[in-house]
Amino acid sequence: MEFKEAKSKFIQTWGALGSQWGINKTMAQIHALLMVSPEALSMEDIMEELHISRGNTSMNLRSLMDWGIVFKEYKPGERKEYFSAESNIDELARKIAKERSRREIKPTLRVLKDISTIEANESNEAVHFKAKTEELYDFVSRADTMLEKVTEHKENWITKTIVKLMT
Amino acid sequence: MEFKEAKSKFIQTWGALGSQWGINKTMAQIHALLMVSPEALSMEDIMEELHISRGNTSMNLRSLMDWGIVFKEYKPGERKEYFSAESNIDELARKIAKERSRREIKPTLRVLKDISTIEANESNEAVHFKAKTEELYDFVSRADTMLEKVTEHKENWITKTIVKLMT
DNA sequence: AAAAAGTTTCATTAATTTTTGAAAGTTTAA
DNA sequence: TTAAACTTTCAAAAATTAATGAAACTTTTT
CATH class of the missing domain: 1.10.287 (Helix Hairpins)
Incomplete structure (x- = not known):
């Protein structure tokens, strides 16, 4: 298995696990994606990688932040917001x-x-x-x-x- | 609060908890009902108490039995099947x-x-x-x-x- | 062996949950 | 102060999940 395939499999699996535990699939998938990303990602990055709409991304990121397991990051000199997952x-x-x-x-x-x-x-x-x-x-x-x-x-x-x- | 109200509240709460944990609401409600019933109940009893259809009752009882937390019981001289929940x-x-x-x-x-x-x-x-x-x-x-x-x-x-x- | 008593299945319908996308809202920069 | 860059909200649409109920199936009784 090469990296891209493994990554996609991980995101799918984490998403499925999430829905079995009462967490919505997209929320779990965003979390999975951020967990395995070495760098913080922008909303655009997430939308593109998971093929989901802006609104959906925004709302689920908010939920993840409410849970305290995803954080906003600001990169110096950039206006865009970036997101990263609790790494521990x-x-x-x-x-x-x-x-x-x-x-x-x-x-x-x-x-x-x-x-x-x-x-x-x-x-x-x-x-x-x-x-x-x-x-x-x-x-x-x-x-x-x-x-x-x-x-x-x-x-x-x-x-x-x-x-x-x-x- | 009197008994009937308390019982209904318990069934609702257990059902809600179930759906937050990925178990369907009716399944959790049937389980709740059986848990607090001193006697085993028939399918008719359950249908009537929860206002659900025969098919729904049958399928969710099967799931509960698959999980091993609800049992079929036969009363001597009766053709009907009765159901009871794991009591421990x-x-x-x-x-x-x-x-x-x-x-x-x-x-x-x-x-x-x-x-x-x-x-x-x-x-x-x-x-x-x-x-x-x-x-x-x-x-x-x-x-x-x-x-x-x-x-x-x-x-x-x-x-x-x-x-x-x-x- | 046919009727009666009961249970299960599953295609269809209903309810719920999730997703979209466009409009409204914010913040920053010029 | 206004345009640009970006984010949030939310009504409507889509997708998913659960419930119904009638037909099929099983078992028991007569």
């Missing part, structure tokens, strides 16, 4: 995890907490509901905390945890 | 993680490995590409292994890991 992969994972927690897990936890407070001395059905949603709350809450721990620090989390448990 | 939440998480790894992460790893083998003595661009995709392969690979470790066993993984590290 651990940092990338950290930001994605943090953002998904904030946007999805936290709101879900709020709902779960809320609905598990129903008075359940009525029916069997209500008792079971309350038990199940409480259990789910605990689980999701634990998972979220763990995710936070794993991603909050750049340093090795396991080591820290062990030290903490042993002292 | 740890087990549920385990199965989802395993399935997503198999369907999404593993294929991505294969592609990453494949494309990072290009001969990169040509351009700066190709050198950077090779380095980046290799780095990504290592990261995803590590993450997948960790996920496997966390979910492979029902027992507390942390404890085991610590014990292993200390001996």
Whole structure:
């Protein structure tokens, strides 16, 4: 396989992965492209490489910047804006995890907490509901905390945890 | 909030969460409904509760069974099929993680490995590409292994890991 | 073996999501 | 202050994904 083919394959794969994870395909593709580009790219560059419109490029770049995983760069003496991706992969994972927690897990936890407070001395059905949603709350809450721990620090989390448990 | 309202809210929330994670809304809603039902439900029950068609119900139930998180049940003396959800939440998480790894992460790893083998003595661009995709392969690979470790066993993984590290 | 009770499939329709492109908006330079 | 260079927005169109429902299929009962 030569470079061009590999590059295109990478962009397609990253895009497909993105859509399976609830991120739109173009957004993931732009991110993939920027990740493997040694230099920051202009909007024109991106449009041309991915064959997408200006509007589409603009909106998805904005989303990527909202996620904190793509940055604007200005080249001295140039008016055009250039874009580059977070280059540290651990940092990338950290930001994605943090953002998904904030946007999805936290709101879900709020709902779960809320609905598990129903008075359940009525029916069997209500008792079971309350038990199940409480259990789910605990689980999701634990998972979220763990995710936070794993991603909050750049340093090795396991080591820290062990030290903490042993002292 | 009384029971009916809470139940409906739970089903909506779980459905929304599903679609953010690449699972179709109805599938997640059926799963939510079965999770909070103390008894197994028939297709009729599900159709009625969620206001969806027979075909839709049938296909999404099949998907849920393919994921291994919903089961068919037969009641003695009854011809109808009943459905129930995996009731252990740890087990549920385990199965989802395993399935997503198999369907999404593993294929991505294969592609990453494949494309990072290009001969990169040509351009700066190709050198950077090779380095980046290799780095990504290592990261995803590590993450997948960790996920496997966390979910492979029902027992507390942390404890085991610590014990292993200390001996 | 035919009817009854139930389930699955899949072409068509509906809903949702994404993309386009042209107009409006900004900023810089002359 | 106005023209040029560039970016953003958003209504409409296109593409994708999900849902319907009727016909086909399966299994059980009589």
